[in-house]
Amino acid sequence: MTFTPAKWPRKLRSQEWYGGTSRDAIYHRGWLKNQGHPHDLFDGRPVIGILNTWSDLTPCNGHLRELAEKVKAGVWEAGGFPLEVPVFSASENTFRPTAMMYRNLAAMSVEEAMRGQPIDGAVLLVGCDKTTPSLLMGAASTDMPSIAVTGGPMLNGWFQGERLGSGTHLWKFAEAIKAGKMTPEEFAEAEQSMSRSTGTCNTMGTASTMASMVEALGMALSGNAAIPAVDSRRRVMAQMSGRRIVQMVKDDLKPSDIMTKQAFENAIRTNGAIGGSTNAAIHMMAMAGRVGIDLTLDDWDRCGRDVPTIVNLMPSGKYLMEEFFYAGGLPVVLKALGDGGLLHKDALTVSGTTIWDEVKDAKNWNEDVIRPVSNALTEQGGIAVLRGNLAPNGAVLKPSAATPSLLKHRGRAVVFEDIDDYKAKINDETLDIDETCIMVLKNCGPKGYPGMAEVGNMGLPPKVLRKGITDMVRISDARMSGTAYGTVILHTAPEAAAGGPLAVVQNGDIIELDVSARSLHLDIADDELQGRLASWKRSHEVPVSGYAKLFHDHVEGADTGADFDFLKGCRGSAVGKESH
Structure with a gap:
């Protein structure tokens, strides 16, 4: 039986390519028919693009081709026409200088792949750290009906x-x-x-954090975040998402309908409850910028400050993602937030219902893995946003991964001008450093590294480690892996390479940290600080060509999401003109 356009409330976007009998329509249909597709697939059936970040060089996403087949099955079952589309895949564990440098490139490529091709909706197959925000950023920029399917964590x-x-x-x-x-x-x-099955990190690192953020935002089906990669229920999730995207196209349910300010506030509070990665702050602000929402570091501090961390997972706690799933996964966390008045219950999700409708009946099957609020892992979770003369635009710290006794600390700065300087000095037994000092790393921000690598959790000097000391205060304009831990102050803005105050910290300067007061202070006189800044000269190398130059010239600071300045806002999914 022919699938007719009358089943749909409006003309589908894909019909601009495939509809009618014009020369151009025959051109588009004819070439695709060389894959063996029957003619009635082009007669008004919604075309679903399965945007796949599979790559042999992205091991976290190595199983996504198999998941894509389950998505296709769901799309077929719901009356859609699935077409798999490979998109840029930035692997956290292979890309140099850092995968973060290519998040924005990936987002651009996804946006243009969606806008420039005949699809009516998209299933975003994601997993490894940067693949999740980049695909969500691209989808938000086109505002085309989209649903995320995460590859899931590896086994314990x-x-x-x-x-x-x-x-x-x-x-x-x-x-x-x-x-x-x-x-x-x-x-x-x-x-x-460490890597005994396919999938992303099994800790509450950035990949699992971003999977949780997507579910808390409402951009994935309930339960998506925690199902292990090799569990059969992961494949069921993929198939059900394939079914759901077809209805989303019919309903014209778009990212802008779901990714509201309230949805982002839900995600921020969720990040606090799960002990999520500091990287979430950068990615979520970039995603918000693509839908025109003003999300700031102040929102992160305001929404996350009083949220207890109740998920007992590494690096903050004891367990891993398998146990989190068996305990009930993110729906249990969202229910706890809702019961505590910390969830906007009416926020819409890709299911077409509210987030509260999805989680209100969730059951907690292990109260040591997902703890009651009365027995929280830490009373103050979330991400602490620090400000002061050392970080006028803000810096972040993850209290649940820090040493409590170091959250208020005054120490002497030991300065490393860049990561090479750190590597050259850190193992030197003559380095003038002890556990009371504060390690300071410069020129590792978005422009400085370039790309803002995960080097902020600097390893301690061996002579300190031999004393049994496992943590010191560390400050940088870099990021750190979501799997890392310690009293590590990150994303200091403005960054050193942009002439921020971090650039002029000197060996021996006294720095004061007070997390409860949200303060990070360089203890020198204001006129001396201004004098140092006035005489500062750039030391990092500036690229002169290629993508590196584009990145350096247009990347914004970590405090606003490190997106490109020309990519803010939604540009829509207009079809555009024919080129032949």
């Missing part, structure tokens, strides 16, 4: 009878090697245990 790691968190234990074991508490042979043996 186990080593010598202990849970092994991907990333988190990498940092711990690297420090143990320097402290002489672990042998290189044991480190190598642990390597395979």
Whole structure:
């Protein structure tokens, strides 16, 4: 039976390519028919683009081709026409200088792939850290009906009878090697245990955090965030999402209908409750900018400050993503937020219903993994936004991953001008540093690195580690992995490479940190600080060509999401003119 346009309330976007009998329509249909598609697939059936970030060089997303087949099945079942589209895939563990440098490039490519091709809706197949925000940013820029499907976390790691968190234990074991508490042979043996199945990091790192953010925003079906990559229910989720996107196209349910200010506030509070990655702040502000929502660091502090961390997962806690899923996953967290008056219950989701309708009956099956508020992991979770003369535009810290005794600290600065300077000095036994000092790393922000690499969680010097010290206050304009931990102050803005105050900190300066007061202060006179800034000269290398130049010239600061200045706002999905 022919599928006719009469079933749809309006002319579909794809019909601008495939509808009618004009030369251009025959041109578009005819070429695609070489794949063996029957003629009636072009007669008003919604075309669903499955935007797939699979790549052999993105191991977290290595199973997404299989998931794409389940999405296709769902689209077919609902009366749609699925077409798989490969899009830019920025792998966290392979891209140099850092995957973050390519998030905006990926978002641009996704946006133009959606706008320039005959699709009516999109399923966003994501997983590895930057693939999630980049695809959501691109979809928000076109405002085309879209739904996210995450690849899911890998299975728990186990080593010598202990849970092994991907990333988190990498940092711990690297420090143990320097402290002489672990042998290189044991480190190598642990390597395979860290990655024992396909999927993203099994900790509450950036990938799991962003999967949770997408679900809390309402841009994925309820329960999407935590299902392990190899669990059969992950494939069911993919198929159900394929079904759902067809109805979303019929209803014209767009990202701008879902990604509202209230939805972002829900996500910020969720980040606090799960002990999520500091990277979420940058990505969420960039995503908000694409739908024209003014989301600031002040919103992060206002919404996240009084949210207790109730998810007991590494790096803040004990368990891993498998246990989180078995305990009930993100719906349990959202229900707890709603019960505590911390959720905008009427926020719309891709399901077509409110977020509260989706989670109000969620059950908690393990109260040590997802704790009651009365037994929270930390009473003050979220991301603390610090300001002061050292960070006039803000800096961030994750209290749940920090050492409580260091949250108020005064110490002498030990300065590293860039990451190469740090590497050259940190293992030197003559370095004038002890555990009371504050380590300061410059020129690792968006412009400085370039791309703002995850180097902010600087490893401690061996002579401090040998004392049994495992944490010190560290300050930089860099990021850190969501799997990392410690009293680490990040995203200091303006960055050093842009002439921010961080650029003029000197060895021996006294720095004061007071997280409860949200203060980060360089203890020198104002006139001295202004004098140093006036005489500052740029030291980082400025690219002169290629994407690196585009990035350097147009990237904004971490405090606004590090997006390109010319990509703010929604540009829509207008079809455009024929070129032949």
